[in-house]
Amino acid sequence: MTFPTKTTSPLDPEELALIDAWWRAANYLSVGQIYLLDNPLLRRPLQPEDIKPRLLGHWGTTPGLNLIYAHLNRVIRQGELSAIYVTGPGHGGPGIVANTYLEGTYSEVYPRVGRDEEGLRRLFRQFSFPGGIPSHVAPETPGSINEGGELGYSLMHAYGAAFDNPDLLVACVIGDGEAESGPLAASWHSNKFLDPVHDGAVLPILHLNGYKIANPTILARIPEDELRSLMEGYGHTPYFVGGDDPEQVHQDLAGVLDEVVAEIRRIQDAAREGGETRRGKWPMIVLRTPKGWTGPGEVDGVAVEGTWRSHQVPLSGVHDNPEHLLQLERWLRSYRPGELFDEHGALNPEIAALAPVGEQRMSAHPATNGGSILIPLDLPDFRDYAVPVSSPATTSHEATRVLGSYLRDVIRANPDNFRLMGPDETASNRLSAVFEDTDRVWQGEIFSSDEDLAPTGRVMEVLSEHLCQGWLEGYLLTGRHGLFSSYEAFIYIVDSMVNQHAKWLKVSRGISWRAPVASLNYLLTSHVWRQDHNGFSHQDPGFIDHLVNKKAEIVRVYLPADANTLLSVADHCLRSRDYINLIVAGKQPGLSYLSMEEAVRHATRGIGIWDWAGTERLALERGEEATLPDVVLACAGDIPTLETLAAADLLRQHLPTLKVRVVNVVDLMRLQSEKEHPHGLSDAGFDAIFTPDRPVVFAYHGYPSLIHRLTYRRRNHANIHVRGFREEGTTTTPFDMVMLNELDRFSLVMEVIDRVPGLQGAVVSLRQEMEDNRLRARAYTRQHGEDDPEISGWSWPHATGEK
């Protein structure tokens, strides 16, 4: 295989020697981190006691990461670039830590790891060591916005960072292992969403070291013409560099980097000054170097360098095998540490001078500590978008459509600081008001018949939840704001990404120099109860359960029951920091219950007794003494709220003396104990709402088990009976859906009859009537193909003629 490059020797001998020295220094520090407890400068021959007891880390990818880092520094200084480094193969943690240490940043944020021998000792010791730092490019690593522990997200994070950062160059190293993953494979098309005028540039560097843990990689083993076609097919101009002779690779990589930086400038200039509107073929680099390059060539007679065997720790017998120990020492000395560090352990100043200065260092770039440059959103007053609600449950609104107008003005007021992501569902989710002010970003061909497409815009739509999530994460972690709106059932697609982001936030919160970033906000709509055009595959409310496993300090879940409550919740979420906020709200017309003022109060409390909907007040008005209600009807979510109110109304009509309390939950975490979640109600507060001992019939949006899980330590838990989604669904009518899952008003009334002591025997006929209603509803639906408005319709005056 040949590696044709256009330039030959852009580095003069001195530059070449220095860049190679940086590379050797980074490699030396990487190997040191994996192996050494002590003796960091090899002042004495290595002894077994210098070696860590547990040898953990990933050497294989590291020399490549170090090589690229060194060369990027050269072009950053040369071109005065503003650049950051996204490390796809984040397992190569020791390499990135090494470079940030060489740049000085590491000692600035962690002063105890100084730029001297003791600092080196600590740098080595702490790596993958109990009480030290993890083995990956984690939040602890300055300059990182991508851990790269779970693979696949580097390139989408890179694009997220580049959006609305016109001066930024995001270099993104993609491992050939990672490149096999679905999310990464989809990411290449992100270039169709990058505006060369207002966004920065992404430089993908596909690093083919040929192997994963135990296997070759696909892209390293397809013919080079196929790989070239693939990259061209993705819309890139690929530049190939590779080899195993350091000197030649240094020259070739330097030459290619000069070229691609110039090419990026050309594309940007053409768009920014030349008015070019055709999408440019952005450059990318294919770098092919041996896995574990410069490490042990053979160990115990078996090839290691250039094979999968160098993936983790190539010499594992150093504790007991003197030959291995000697080989390790030779390996470390091959980097000639004496030329790199002075007698005190400080980096040779000539080499240190290769690093850019201050915030130009990729490890100190403010974008990689997004919270430090976060500009709060300029938010319009959400109250201005309120729908009028003079009495509850009499008028209908599409909650997300109302929110759309608010979001339109959020976008208007924050033209380069907020993005709305969605998998082709912004209009379907009825947020189309945003298109009054902005467009969907689209760098592809635009036809005259298209609507709301433009090369620049605030809305990003692509049929990949992975891309929406990854772009947004990159955007947030570099100090901006956003909202991801999705069909409820398909947000599971990003479960694993959410895990990783939650872990990132959790760890970041414990790192003093990392400033809080804007929360990751989800709006889930087209939810389980209203999948009218689809069916069972689109019916799944369990993402809430997934989130609730995350650290309590990170997660917030909101189920606003109407439009005004949604507005209040959305405003709250957009102001918050370092959380994952989940909002579930319907897009179909639904009753409004609360005026704006009431909604703010209700959303702020997160849970409340809806006095007007229950009958406790009526009993008081009748002059009865204040006692506990006979039953509590609780609800969370728009459809469960509707069914609960209709059930309460039925109870009022049929059992006027039954004291019914209606409780609505907006903030699901209020149900948990205050010991477990910062939003949790105290036990006394919980008892005050749910009573210590009365039956509670809880109509919940999702899987019933979650309500039990959140409340199982509460005094009254044994009396809480939850209805929710029981994994029964298909393409059917809205009321048939709640019937299938026994969440309908009739089932709720029957549950009340069965649970309130003494009631069951007394109202046999009412229970039968409810059963009959279910049968009638079902028969009507089966016959007519739609719900019987006489049975499933409900609004306040319909029932009582009064408020």
Place this chain on the structure above:
Amino acid sequence: MTFPTKTTSPLDPEELALIDAWWRAANYLSVGQIYLLDNPLLRRPLQPEDIKPRLLGHWGTTPGLNLIYAHLNRVIRQGELSAIYVTGPGHGGPGIVANTYLEGTYSEVYPRVGRDEEGLRRLFRQFSFPGGIPSHVAPETPGSINEGGELGYSLMHAYGAAFDNPDLLVACVIGDGEAESGPLAASWHSNKFLDPVHDGAVLPILHLNGYKIANPTILARIPEDELRSLMEGYGHTPYFVGGDDPEQVHQDLAGVLDEVVAEIRRIQDAAREGGETRRGKWPMIVLRTPKGWTGPGEVDGVAVEGTWRSHQVPLSGVHDNPEHLLQLERWLRSYRPGELFDEHGALNPEIAALAPVGEQRMSAHPATNGGSILIPLDLPDFRDYAVPVSSPATTSHEATRVLGSYLRDVIRANPDNFRLMGPDETASNRLSAVFEDTDRVWQGEIFSSDEDLAPTGRVMEVLSEHLCQGWLEGYLLTGRHGLFSSYEAFIYIVDSMVNQHAKWLKVSRGISWRAPVASLNYLLTSHVWRQDHNGFSHQDPGFIDHLVNKKAEIVRVYLPADANTLLSVADHCLRSRDYINLIVAGKQPGLSYLSMEEAVRHATRGIGIWDWAGTERLALERGEEATLPDVVLACAGDIPTLETLAAADLLRQHLPTLKVRVVNVVDLMRLQSEKEHPHGLSDAGFDAIFTPDRPVVFAYHGYPSLIHRLTYRRRNHANIHVRGFREEGTTTTPFDMVMLNELDRFSLVMEVIDRVPGLQGAVVSLRQEMEDNRLRARAYTRQHGEDDPEISGWSWPHATGEK
């Protein structure tokens, strides 16, 4: 844009007319399903009462699906092919239902939908109708193995179906929306894993109709040379067909299909007979036709055909708007139903003759009802792989390595019926014994230095959990068996796919003609407690929680604590049908507790009292009366079991009169009530094990909340105190990990002290000793970088010198 094809008019006029008639018939039936309640043959002018009250479905993709179906039938008959149809845009349900009806299969499996006017009426009415069929290509649809509700999995399912089916051609239609998703983007490289000798062929047909719900698609708007490069980069030879003149498209598509079928044969012949070992450039088709083709061109003056506006139901005003109703009637009549169906509503025999016969019909192909051709695995006796355990907790084994030998022989005995999937982790997960008998499938270049790679093999490794999952699903649904081994934390990547598979199984169980398929088996290892080389990103046990939300009849979760139990569980799972089985087991050396015989008994019961580990027996031996224990120590998972046994041992040493019961749980679903899960213990059975009122300290592998969730209805629930993963992790030692999460033996003992009434005051010093042990362990680890074997080591004789 031009659509160059090499042939001009392969269809003679009669063939052309007939194939067009089939297409019109399928389109007619599709529109009928979306709109009509009655009047299926348009015997009278359409009236509003002929129209369904709710208009649901997706027209946009349907005519393209119908076109391809018709043309595939032609080449199936012509070439006597064995072919199936995988519908990526599964939203186009009415189209596939229409074709299966035209083929006669639909009426065979659903006799009430006959091939006459009444049958047509029922066919139309049932679609997206309460009590009818869903709107997608669901399990109810004959010939389907891919619902296509959640997009992204068609091509991986297609490959899964083709593996080990050398005579099968899997035509896979990929929508241009779906093509944007990550899983689909990764799927293209599946051709590097397809053996042309022993596997069948996959023909990807990328259908560019240009639009998603409300947006153009990426692949429809990149220049054709980019698209060509992309497909060539994926290793395909693309054939382009397209246009909007039916006659020309018929001719072109027929010509291209003739060519690609011949090309597939050439590749197969070259490999099978010519000994060709280089990977062939398999053909694929890019078909570009208008979205909603043949539907209303304009509605209310706005373009619909050929735009995103035809995505769902193009004419929505038919109930109230006479013009719309008329337009619908014109649309339906444009297919000239009078030429297609006879006066009784039966398909014109000349057109019907276009369908292949019997099992050659794609809708009746046995592979699409995999259970019907399922050959049970020939399983070796797992007892032959047992490790000797003469006394519990004295010897160590790597459980997955032991399993590896068993799996090797499963593979040996079932050379074309079983596959092992893994994201590059088979060796890392210590299943390498399988490579004694087989290889990893690899159609890329193979170097002499490579190990265990071959063009054919039973192990499939790719760094994409999506591909592993999708291939396996396709393989299982077409009647074969398999196991997916993965790192525990990253199996979340396929959460959403698991949802969809669970839904498929749930629905299939209710369809009489669908025979049970082999279960989907997961082996999760490299689990949360032993992520030695990695860290927090790799620590997450919550996939169990995800699964438990699925229908109880589908899901089984096993946590074998040692090697022999794992063998027994694995054998059981491989024999089961229609389940999703999850096995979590460690790969690191761990103590063995049970002999093979004991393990079989224990695994069969799923839960049991480990008499030898508790002190109840000792009390009896001392002559005490049989009473309830003072405390129950329960455990599930290998590491929690170790810590629990060590805690029991500490208690025995320090509190010899305390009656301790040790309970180990293998089958997690035993904890749930028998009312909720078929494996659930009765309340009496639960009480017999966990007592009605004694404290239970439960050490659990995953998030503690799950144990509460499974047991909250049990009498003794208030006394169950669970320790598990609390989302605390990093790169550290094994014992430090359990310490971080307070799952260690010392914490368990302290919990016992705190929970057993009367104990706390009595043993202040013991509690302090446990605290001190924790501090000592922590200090040792922080200083030495490894666990103190004096503190964290444990085995039975170490504690008591006896069994």
